[in-house]
Amino acid sequence: MSISSLNRSSFSQPLSSPSQLQPAAVAGTQAQQPRGDLRRMLMTDSFEQGPARAGGASGDFNAQLAQVMGQLSQLMQALEVPSLGDFGDEAQVAAPSASAAAPAHPTYNSDAGPGFGPPSAGSTEPAPANAPWLAKNNVGSPYNSNMQLIDADQKGQFKYTNTFTNKTNQPQTLTLWNKTGENGNPNDGQNFDKSTPKTFTLQPGQSQVVAFDSNSSVAWAVSKDGLAKPGANSGQTWGEATFANSGTGWSGFDTSQIAPAGHNGKMSITNEATGKTVTEANAWQTEKDDPALHDVGVPAGPLNLRTEIG
Incomplete structure (x- = not known):
């Protein structure tokens, strides 16, 4: 694209007896048994130990208590049970969010x-001067x-974003693809039998933020039947964006849509700044239309877009 491509067609039970304190064995492993003397101490109440020996009741009791506590501490460490002091007064246990999961691919230090995955091979090679739409751009590795x-609260961590919002009263499936195909060919990403797009469904009024790496050139549409398959985006209103072109730095x-009678969905794209x-x-209605007045160029720097469907 120039952003700017002129060729869109290629585009358990309670414990009741001490016997139930036996630790359960885990399948395939041997149950860890407490030492015999410690187990007996833990299962014997203080009043079951009989009369104290003459002249040494207090000392013997304290010594035995200290021994029990020391062995109990060792048992807790062996079982990896945290002590109460490990938590603090305000400790809370929270389930991790899906967005906090580590990426399933190598990453690099992107500005x-x-x-993000490392830039794809050849993504910074300049396109022919007379055919800027043949730029490969970055599609990431993988x-x-x-x-x-x-998540919306992560938006400030990223330089280039697009917030998609469903303004209709029905669920809408967004199909988002790289302009460069999975086979490395420019403008082949729209052919879903050759390249895999990203899809997500927005309920009425719901939004989703997508972040993009530098030198990305992408497009999106609402799939007719909610499926990403060849031809699913044909006849739809497309949105397109380039973020920090490697040659110019501009976004x-x-x-865009080249099918003159194909518009069946409303879309607006706004620069939030x-x-x-x-x-x-x-x-664009036909390939002959001059696109210059329909592209919005943005000088080098952050770009946060907002796309509303319907």
């Missing part, structure tokens, strides 16, 4: 934010690791 679905965004908005009314 666009954490968690493919699609140049884009991440993130851009637009709405400037308020500049493009809608389906700005979309």
Whole structure:
């Protein structure tokens, strides 16, 4: 794209007796048994130890108590049971969120934010001067690791984002793809029999933030039937964006569709910093239309877009 491609067609029970204190064995392992003397001490109440010896009741009791406590501490350590002091007064146990999970691929130190896969091979090779839409751009290694679905409160960690919002009264499935295909060919990412897009479904009123790495060139549409398959995006209003082109540093965004009678969904894309908005009314209608007035160029720097469907 130029952002700017002119060729869109290629585009248990309670314990009742001490006997129930026996530790349970885990399948395939041998149950860890407490030492015999310690086990007997733990299962014997103080009043069951009989009369204290003359002249040594207090001392013997304290010594035995200290011994029991020391052995109990050793047992807890052996079983990896944390002590109460490990928690603190305000400790809380929280389930980790899905977004906090570590990426399932190698990452690199990107200036666009954490968690992206390394840039794809050849992504910085310049496109022909007379055919800027043939740029390969970055698709990440592995493919699609140049884009991440993130939580809204993570947005500040990333330089380039797009917040998708469903303004309709029905669920909408967004299909988001790299312009460069999984086979490395420019403008082949739209062919879902050759390249795998990202998809997510938004309920009415729901939003989803997606973060992008530098030098990414992407497009998206609402799938007709909610499926990512060849032709699912044909006849739809497309959104397109490039984030920090490697040659110029500039970004851009637009709405696009070459099928003249194909518009059956409304879409608006807004630069959150400037308020500049493009809608389906700005979309390209034919390949002969001059796209210059329909692209929105953005100088080098952060870019946060907002895309509303419907």
